[in-house]
Amino acid sequence: MNGRLIERFYLSPTASFIFKPLTNNRQLGKEVWVHEHILSSFPAIFPKIISYSLNDVPELNWMILEDLGPLVHDFHVDSVIGVVKWMAWWHSLPIEKWGNVPSAGLKPPFPDVAADICVRKKEILQLLPMLGLEQDGIDELYALLDQAVLTEKLVLSHGDLHAGNFAVAKDKLMILDWEHAHLNTPYWDLYHLIDMLHPLFPKKITAPFRERILSVYLDQVEYEVDRDVFVKEYYLFAAVFSMWMLLLIQKDLQGNGGKWSVDQLRVQFEETAASLKQCVASLFGKS
Template identity: 65%
Template sequence: MELPNNLVQANGALNEKLILKKEILYKGMNGRFVERFYLTPETSYIFKPLTNNGQLGKEVWVYEHILPHFPAIFPKIIAYSIDKCTELNWMILEDLGQLSHEFNEDIVLEVIKWAAWWHSLPVEQLGVLPNKGLKPRIEEIVSEVIVKKDEVYRLLSSLNMERKFVDDIFDKLSDWQLSKLQVLTHGDLHTGNYAVAGNKLKVLDWEHAHLNSPHWDLYHLIDMSHPLFPKKITSSLRETILETYLNQVTFEYDRALFFKEYFLVAAVFSIWMLLLIQKDLAGNGGKWSVEQLYTQLEETVSSLQQCAAALLL
């Protein structure tokens, strides 16, 4: 079905006169809503305005320059607008139907195989890639955690984290050099950004794709907690995911070193996340409920303890 020319008005909003019905899917960081809308009872699309003002034009750029190299594991863009005025930026995407966001072994192992595939793409053939996504790079996170060392010790002590684990993490960070390996990363590969639709895996929201360490996507998939998508990770499942990943990638690596590096990246990233969660809790939750944040806190502490323990082995 061809979209009406005036479906999106000059102010960047959907033309309500042409829409049979719509439903909100989620609220972006800037307060704008991603919605499913119907033109007929059987014909629906996804309307996605710019949900993070700092990402202006980036998702369309990824669709035009990177995703043409991919098989159909992402929703297609039907139409879009890019404008200096943030409110006039929008995309209309194909509707994949009901999405199931789950963190379970079968789905995660399928996601990790695809991540290994796009991590193995020759980055020199993809053109000039952004070198930063939504969050600071790992090197910046490490620096911030080191600067806040005293605060980290107080926080982790209040969370009953054994001091030997914290000491070991900071000892390793003092002379740590992250591997120089850089790959194409999705940038925000948490549970809400992959889903099963009609028995097929789809990876969503590619606006944060950039060049980074492979551990970036791995941490987001395995150990990154999210207020809206609670999950449980165990040491054995983490090892299975990492083993599956290493069996799929085409780049060279030292297997033992790769594991150790992941555990350290995950530990310091989890510490950084705990600082953010505590800040949100001090602000009475912000955009998340206090209950959601406490669940996220527990998950992050658990991941930190498991990865810190693995570093001592």
């Protein structure tokens, strides 16, 4: 955590807790707010905050969390289906009940990302030999993006639901790190779960598995939705964000890795490219 450690400490051989330093000043207090105002009405699918300190001195900001025990972050069918069922549940909750839920997350909203991708089409085309995509497919995607207006439905979004933020602990699925919770389109959590690739948590996603996850989600949500429109909009959303992510990864690779190793970034690039290719194929009915 920015040079500081998350640590397990013991009060006795059987009583342990997790010490988490709060090192992101922009997020200071947000995780506590989410726990007190939102997660307090949730089932026990998250680690509880036992104590915390919020201070003007950065080194004095910390939390003590319930110790869930060893965490298994495997990306496999049972855990992902479990996560998407819980996601459909919290997406179905009325957002009015919480009041001042943040309206912005970690990354720009979809319209800003789409606008950036449109401006940088030339850079995307230069990547095509590495992506295994034909220009015709990208041109079709841009043509669709030019006229697309995605759903305005807003839901409570976890905000950062990559594979490192859900885990199985003592045979129970847990959702971790809610500090980035905010209001967003339902596609945001789904994209993180399915198609957002993380350097520390590589994963393989296939078109049939993606379709199954979306189908389970749509079977579970309680808000009104047109399934065909929803799935098509998801593929567009995922394809656009994947292109944006590829440009970010490529920039990091050109900078010799930065925060991540070059090998980690290369794997992330390859997996993101495969995800983009699958979503474009599904969007336009191509094999």
